[in-house]
Amino acid sequence: MQNFTQAFALAFDLMLSADADLLEIIGLSLRVSLMAMAISTLIGLPIGAAIGMSRFRGRGVSIILLNALMGLPPVVVGLGVYLLLSRAGPMGWMGLLYTPTAMIIAQSILITPIIAALSRQVIEDLHNEYAEQFRSLCVSPRTAIAALLWDARYGLLTVALAGFGRAVAEVGAVIIVGGNIEHLTRVMTTAIALETSKGDLALALALGIVLLSIALLVNAAVMGLRMTATRFSYA
Amino acid sequence: MLDGAQTFDGNVTGVEVEKATPALLPCEVKGLCYKAGENQLIDGIDLKLTAGPVTMIMGPNGAGKTLLVRLLHGMIEPASGQVSWGGRPLDLATRKRQAMVFQTPVLLRRSVTANIDFVLKLHDGPKRQTAEEILHMAGLDDKASQPARLLSGGERQRLAIARALATNPDVLFLDEPTASLDPASTLAIENIVSQARDRGTKIIFITHDVGQARRLGDEVIFMHHGRVLEQVPAKSFFDSPSSTQAQDYLAGRIVL
Numbered sequence: 001m002q003n004f005t006q007a008f009a010l011a012f013d014l015m016l017s018a019d020a021d022l023l024e025i026i027g028l029s030l031r032v033s034l035m036a037m038a039i040s041t042l043i044g045l046p047i048g049a050a051i052g053m054s055r056f057r058g059r060g061v062s063i064i065l066l067n068a069l070m071g072l073p074p075v076v077v078g079l080g081v082y083l084l085l086s087r088a089g090p091m092g093w094m095g096l097l098y099t100p101t102a103m104i105i106a107q108s109i110l111i112t113p114i115i116a117a118l119s120r121q122v123i124e125d126l127h128n129e130y131a132e133q134f135r136s137l138c139v140s141p142r143t144a145i146a147a148l149l150w151d152a153r154y155g156l157l158t159v160a161l162a163g164f165g166r167a168v169a170e171v172g173a174v175i176i177v178g179g180n181i182e183h184l185t186r187v188m189t190t191a192i193a194l195e196t197s198k199g200d201l202a203l204a205l206a207l208g209i210v211l212l213s214i215a216l217l218v219n220a221a222v223m224g225l226r227m228t229a230t231r232f233s234y235a
Numbered sequence: 236m237l238d239g240a241q242t243f244d245g246n247v248t249g250v251e252v253e254k255a256t257p258a259l260l261p262c263e264v265k266g267l268c269y270k271a272g273e274n275q276l277i278d279g280i281d282l283k284l285t286a287g288p289v290t291m292i293m294g295p296n297g298a299g300k301t302l303l304v305r306l307l308h309g310m311i312e313p314a315s316g317q318v319s320w321g322g323r324p325l326d327l328a329t330r331k332r333q334a335m336v337f338q339t340p341v342l343l344r345r346s347v348t349a350n351i352d353f354v355l356k357l358h359d360g361p362k363r364q365t366a367e368e369i370l371h372m373a374g375l376d377d378k379a380s381q382p383a384r385l386l387s388g389g390e391r392q393r394l395a396i397a398r399a400l401a402t403n404p405d406v407l408f409l410d411e412p413t414a415s416l417d418p419a420s421t422l423a424i425e426n427i428v429s430q431a432r433d434r435g436t437k438i439i440f441i442t443h444d445v446g447q448a449r450r451l452g453d454e455v456i457f458m459h460h461g462r463v464l465e466q467v468p469a470k471s472f473f474d475s476p477s478s479t480q481a482q483d484y485l486a487g488r489i490v491l
């Protein structure tokens with residue numbers, strides 16, 4: 001086992017020398033989680049907007065359900081996707097298990113409810129604010145949706161970033177469906193888990209620092225968005 | 236027939252549009268009721284609003300003024316009774332020719348100009364005014380690019396009225412638009428409203444401000460407990476109100 005200071009020194013070495021393995025792992029992490037964020041936004045945002053703007057029977061139940069799904073345990077999602085994609089599973093013929101695509105699917109399932117639930121809240125708040133005025137102006141549903149999405153854009157961007165933050169830091173789902181295969185499905189979180197258990201603290205630490213920086217960056221971006229929006233009073 | 240009869244002279248459409256548009260007034264209200272649970276909030280109102288006079292709606296808090304205006308504008312559905320405009324029911328085409336300024340204005344989270352542009356784009360057809368002209372009328376030229384939500388209370392109300400007038404409505408409802416404004420802002424808004432009246436817009440204006448009602452109003456509708464107690468010329472309302480409730484209201488006594 002390396003000693004602690006040595007591990008830190010090595011970690012910074014890896015980062016400063018832009019180690020190829022390190023970059024590959026970071027690159028895949030970003031690719032998988034950004035794709036998952038994009039897919040989840042495409043699915044979750046319309047769901048959130050629809051629930052946020054409409055009144056229908058069972059609306060309350062669907063909101064509770066959506067909020068509950070925000071807390072889906074990643075390992076359970078991983079297990080479910082594993083069962084779907086494993087050779088014996090209904091989608092086994094596609095041969096997706098242990099590929100980045102499987103990881104994107106798992107993370108998308110994990111964060112779609114988060115994006116749907118949070119954007120539901122954002123859209124609903126703005127809808128409540130605008131509804132009377134829109135009714136008075138006889139605004140068509142299409143124009144109303146477009147206006148709500150546009151005027152809520154800062155809030156919705158924050159929602160997407162929150163989804164990305166959750167996806168990139170998650171380990172349970174990607175390790176089950178990705179398998180942490182070197183040069184193929186190894187992402188930051190799974191590499192940290194593996195290298196730590198193997199005792200290679202340097203790589204784990206380097207990745208940990210990068211992951212932490214990404215988390216900080218995402219939060220700074222969220223804060224920046226919020227401040228811009230309030231400063232210009234568009235939120 | 237003239238040779239050039241088929242040549243487009245750019246002038247015909249305007250005339251035809253005027254002719255094709257049926258009058259929105261008079262507005263006739265028959266047996267109008269609105270309930271929330273067991274409460275009869277609007278209790279059998281009959282009235283007629285004609286083109287021309289500025290109609291002020293007055294009455295104590297909770298009398299049902301806001302509800303009546305919301306019913307007239309089709310914002311809410313009555314429990315029973317009818318509202319008709321120009322002999323036709325309150326359909327979408329009718330509602331599109333009306334505009335309303337709410338007690339607390341709702342501004343879009345956009346710039347001042349973008350708030351005007353939004354309504355200008357809603358209704359197609361010839362636009363008689365540009366956003367700049369409308370903002371100029373409201374005295375908001377120098378605020379054009381500012382976010383609407385940073386405006387002061389008086390500026391917000393002016394923007395809300397300017398936005399309501401942007402589509403050249405035939406009817407404009409105003410719900411206490413000057414309730415929390417200083418005298419100068421109040422006068423500015425009254426001026427905007429007078430100009431709209433001069434251009435032929437029917438004004439229906441809720442207020443508690445007696446001076447304002449005297450300045451602007453041609454007739455007064457006095458409401459109490461969901462009923463219309465008086466609909467009379469403004470002068471006779473202020474000089475000799477017939478109902479004891481209106482006498483109490485004007486004297487600043489609690490209206491029972």
Ligand SMILES: Nc1ncnc2c1ncn2[C@@H]1O[C@H](COP(=O)(O)OP(=O)(O)OP(=O)(O)O)[C@@H](O)[C@H]1O
Nearest residue numbers: 271274276294295296297298299300301302303338
């Ligand atoms: N949706 C509703 N459900 C229950 N009660 C309501 C509802 N809307 C209005 N009311 C009640 O109806 C009455 C009339 O309300 P309205 O807003 O028309 O009063 P108003 O004459 O405009 O008063 P103000 O001068 O204070 O604005 C009030 O007592 C109010 O509490």
Ligand SMILES: [Mg+2]
Nearest residue numbers: 300301338410
């Ligand atoms: Mg009111």
